[in-house]
Amino acid sequence: MDTSEPRHEPDHDEPLRDEPDHELIEAAAAVARTRARGDRHTMAAAARAADGRIITGLNAYHFTGGPCAELVVLGAAAAQGAYELTTMVAVGDRDRGVVSPCGRCRQVLLDYFPGMRVIVAAADGPRAVAVGDLLPESYVWEDHAD
Numbered sequence: 001m002d003t004s005e006p007r008h009e010p011d012h013d014e015p016l017r018d019e020p021d022h023e024l025i026e027a028a029a030a031v032a033r034t035r036a037r038g039d040r041h042t043m044a045a046a047a048r049a050a051d052g053r054i055i056t057g058l059n060a061y062h063f064t065g066g067p068c069a070e071l072v073v074l075g076a077a078a079a080q081g082a083y084e085l086t087t088m089v090a091v092g093d094r095d096r097g098v099v100s101p102c103g104r105c106r107q108v109l110l111d112y113f114p115g116m117r118v119i120v121a122a123a124d125g126p127r128a129v130a131v132g133d134l135l136p137e138s139y140v141w142e143d144h145a146d
């Protein structure tokens with residue numbers, strides 16, 4: 001019997017889940033913890049730029065439809081010259097942890113950065129997913145622009 005034949009073993013190096021960018025989560029959590037105040041600023045977001053930078057922001061709540069933290073980050077990133085964002089995460093104030101993006105933000109993120117990863121809240125902890133997976137069969141703005 002040839003004992004040199006490798007037995008089939010499960011590959012433990014293979015990630016069982018899509019590991020999120022923990023540094024990014026912590027950046028958003030730090031802003032939520034230290035800068036979120038009262039009713040106006042309740043959610044923080046952080047994005048990883050293609051060049052490695054992290055850009056953070058807070059939502060600007062208003063009953064007329066103030067922007068979510070994710071959208072504030074898009075503008076803040078552009079203001080800093082970071083036009084390519086690769087990952088986004090939002091964290092709630094009062095230790096709410098990672099919060100998945102709302103429908104509007106999903107659509108905006110998909111249209112701005114179709115290749116983006118979004119860190120979402122899951123039952124077993126935060127998980128990074130492709131933004132397109134958050135909006136199956138979605139409307140794509142670019143397909144209708146001329």
Ligand SMILES: [Zn+2]
Nearest residue numbers: 068101102105
């Ligand atoms: Zn939103």
